[in-house]
Amino acid sequence: MSEERQMDQATSPMKLTLYVAGQTPKSVAAIRNLEQICAEHMPGRYEVEVVDLRQNPQLAREHNIVAIPTLVRSLPVPVQKIIGDLSDQEKVLVHLKVEG
Amino acid sequence: MADGIAKARTGIDGFDELTLGGLPRGRPSLVCGSAGCGKTLFASTFLINGARDEGEPGIFVTFEERPVDIVDNVASLGFGLDDLIRQKLIHIEHIAIDPAELAEVGDYDLEALFLRLELAVDEIGAKRIVLDTIESLFSAFQNPAILRAEIRRLFDWLKEKGLTAVITGERGDGSLTRQGLEEYVSDCVILLDHRVSNQVSTRRLRIVKYRGTAHGTNEYPFLIGEDGFSVLPVSSLGLGHQVHDDRISTGIPDLDAMLKGGGFHRGSSVLLSGVAGSGKSSIGASFAAATCARGEKALYFSFEESEQQTVRNMRSIGIDLQPYIDSGLLVCVAARPTFYSLEMHLAVMLRQVQRVQPQLVVLDPISAFLDSGEEMEVQSMLLRMIDYLKAHGITGIFTHLAHVQGEVKTDAGLSSLMDAWILLLNRESNGEFNRELYILKARGTEHSNQVREFVMSDAGISLREPYLGENGALTGSARRFEEARLRRDEASRRAEVERLQEKVAQRRRRTQAQIEALQAELKADEIELNSIVDQEVAHRQQSDIDAMDMAASRRAGGE
Numbered sequence: 001m002s003e004e005r006q007m008d009q010a011t012s013p014m015k016l017t018l019y020v021a022g023q024t025p026k027s028v029a030a031i032r033n034l035e036q037i038c039a040e041h042m043p044g045r046y047e048v049e050v051v052d053l054r055q056n057p058q059l060a061r062e063h064n065i066v067a068i069p070t071l072v073r074s075l076p077v078p079v080q081k082i083i084g085d086l087s088d089q090e091k092v093l094v095h096l097k098v099e100g
Numbered sequence: 101m102a103d104g105i106a107k108a109r110t111g112i113d114g115f116d117e118l119t120l121g122g123l124p125r126g127r128p129s130l131v132c133g134s135a136g137c138g139k140t141l142f143a144s145t146f147l148i149n150g151a152r153d154e155g156e157p158g159i160f161v162t163f164e165e166r167p168v169d170i171v172d173n174v175a176s177l178g179f180g181l182d183d184l185i186r187q188k189l190i191h192i193e194h195i196a197i198d199p200a201e202l203a204e205v206g207d208y209d210l211e212a213l214f215l216r217l218e219l220a221v222d223e224i225g226a227k228r229i230v231l232d233t234i235e236s237l238f239s240a241f242q243n244p245a246i247l248r249a250e251i252r253r254l255f256d257w258l259k260e261k262g263l264t265a266v267i268t269g270e271r272g273d274g275s276l277t278r279q280g281l282e283e284y285v286s287d288c289v290i291l292l293d294h295r296v297s298n299q300v301s302t303r304r305l306r307i308v309k310y311r312g313t314a315h316g317t318n319e320y321p322f323l324i325g326e327d328g329f330s331v332l333p334v335s336s337l338g339l340g341h342q343v344h345d346d347r348i349s350t351g352i353p354d355l356d357a358m359l360k361g362g363g364f365h366r367g368s369s370v371l372l373s374g375v376a377g378s379g380k381s382s383i384g385a386s387f388a389a390a391t392c393a394r395g396e397k398a399l400y401f402s403f404e405e406s407e408q409q410t411v412r413n414m415r416s417i418g419i420d421l422q423p424y425i426d427s428g429l430l431v432c433v434a435a436r437p438t439f440y441s442l443e444m445h446l447a448v449m450l451r452q453v454q455r456v457q458p459q460l461v462v463l464d465p466i467s468a469f470l471d472s473g474e475e476m477e478v479q480s481m482l483l484r485m486i487d488y489l490k491a492h493g494i495t496g497i498f499t500h501l502a503h504v505q506g507e508v509k510t511d512a513g514l515s516s517l518m519d520a521w522i523l524l525l526n527r528e529s530n531g532e533f534n535r536e537l538y539i540l541k542a543r544g545t546e547h548s549n550q551v552r553e554f555v556m557s558d559a560g561i562s563l564r565e566p567y568l569g570e571n572g573a574l575t576g577s578a579r580r581f582e583e584a585r586l587r588r589d590e591a592s593r594r595a596e597v598e599r600l601q602e603k604v605a606q607r608r609r610r611t612q613a614q615i616e617a618l619q620a621e622l623k624a625d626e627i628e629l630n631s632i633v634d635q636e637v638a639h640r641q642q643s644d645i646d647a648m649d650m651a652a653s654r655r656a657g658g659e
Contacts, residue, residue, distance in 0.1 A: 021212065021215065026208060029207075030206075053211075053212055053215050054215065057215040057218065057219040058219060060212045060215050060216045060219075061219065064195075064196055066195055066197060066210060066212050066213045067208045067210055067211075067213075068208060068209055068211035068212050069208060070212065078201075079201065080201065081202050081203065082203045082204075082205050083203070083204055083205070084205040084206030084208045085206035085207045086205055087205065087206035087207070088205050088206060091203070091205045095203040
């Protein structure tokens with residue numbers, strides 16, 4: 001616990017944005033998988049925003065999203081993008097550079 | 101010929117003619133070729149012309165080039181892409197994918213791409229779309245199965261939306277495109293080729309496939325010039341040329357006089373061949389000057405001299421071209437044949453003809469091309485040129501430098517392409533060169549087959565009839581010599597006659613004098629005779645008197 005609190009003070013929360021398109025199976029799976037990963041490995045140290053591009057397609061242009069689902073870690077830099085339904089937890093963690 | 105497929109005009113010179121209307125409307129067309137062969141320019145032109153001239157807004161989806169670069173690239177062509185973007189007639193959608201920052205975990209699709217495209221299309225009501233180049237997706241995403249499925253879905257989506265699409269693809273080894281895009285695009289496939297031969301580059305376009313349309317399957321040269329993309333105009337398939345009855349003057353009255361009707365038919369092709377310095381260019385320029393003097397436009401293509409050189413040279417024989425150039429009636433275009441490929445030359449020339457719309461075109465000299473190209477190619481190029489000119493009723497004057505004097509068979513069988521052939525010879529005799537002109541043929545016109553002496557002076561060009569003697573036609577100083585000899589002969593005969601006349605007169609005078617002398621003698625004799633007779637009479641009279649006296653004296657004394 002103290003370790004985590006130390007970590008809390010040392011690292012600011014990870015900012016994650018998940019871009020989905022409506023309620024397609026991949027989108028739903030990605031949301032679910034992400035929630036699981038965050039809860040298990042980085043409780044309290046993340047901010048997740050889910051953007052439905054069906055509702056706001058112009059955001060796809062603005063943020064340069066091509067694939068669905070796309071997970072963007074905007075903080076900490078550098079920006080990292082992961083595409084896919086995030087079904088492989090290990091890989092996600094590696095790419096997000098989270099000590100698992 | 102009615103065609104079932106609806107087409108979207110590309111506005112690219114020559115291409116719409118080739119395809120009988122343009123690209124298939126509402127379908128995707130594939131334009132493939134190696135790097136730098138003009139795919140992006142083709143696609144851009146298609147889009148811009150659609151927005152500007154056909155009222156069809158368009159989306160340019162670029163995967164590699166940045167929008168600002170695209171705008172810059174076409175800026176020099178004067179397309180005004182910026183304006184079109186401002187007016188929301190064109191939108192550039194940049195799909196920037198950096199493979200480095202992408203990680204793939206699990207299953208995905210390219211739905212966001214679809215959403216972006218949908219948004220872009222709806223925003224401006226686009227009817228046309230360019231995807232340049234979809235193959236970039238393959239280097240960005242690692243899962244080819246997903247990609248292929250999505251691309252297939254994309255093409256279905258394009259068709260559903262009724263968009264006329266141009267897809268560009270990079271040429272692959274052994275296949276049309278590296279990633280095999282031709283699988284997905286079955287309606288129209290165009291291949292662009294860029295070759296270098298003899299250090300000269302040529303660009304060619306070929307319609308590999310065009311479903312539902314009878315299309316030419318040949319390679320057609322195209323040009324990327326200052327006006328952008330243009331395909332060489334296709335010459336008419338048949339020989340259905342316009343025919344004109346009226347005549348045009350050559351600018352040389354003596355030459356016009358050699359042709360019945362007074363000049364050449366409008367729209368005919370005239371070959372002027374001769375060795376160096378025989379006067380070909382001068383006659384060509386004379387044609388041009390005569391055309392301008394009639395108020396018609398002339399186009400002079402020079403492959404060896406600059407415009408100023410031509411003007412200066414013509415001035416020395418009394419032809420002033422400068423006023424016509426200044427007024428725009430005469431347009432001079434000078435370019436060395438080795439400057440670009442044959443097709444490019446032809447394309448440039450035809451472009452100029454279309455722009456200037458002249459009634460007369462001079463090519464001086466066409467032999468300049470024979471050094472840079474193969475005979476067959478040159479002949480083919482000239483044939484296309486002649487075809488085009490005839491189809492538009494434009495008179496064509498072609499000068500040809502013959503390397504060997506008097507070679508009646510010209511290179512590449514050119515003479516058979518021409519309606520008329522004027523041969524210029526340099527005749528050497530007695531240490532001087534004289535120029536001679538022959539009209540070897542003039543289709544459809546009765547013409548003099550006699551040689552003429554071709555004389556250029558600062559008063560212009562004139563043709564002198566030769567001296568025809570027992571030794572054949574003589575020109576130049578031989579002619580003058582012969583004429584002088586004739587005059588001398590004439591003079592000496594006359595002198596001889598006079599001399600004989602004088603001789604006879606002299607004899608008559610002499611005889612006359614003799615007669616007078618004899619008559620004088622006769623008279624003198626008569627006088628003498630009269631005098632003797634008179635003396636005799638006088639003597640007898642005296643004798644008689646004396647006798648009587650004597651008798652008288654005797655009688656008196658005797659009794």
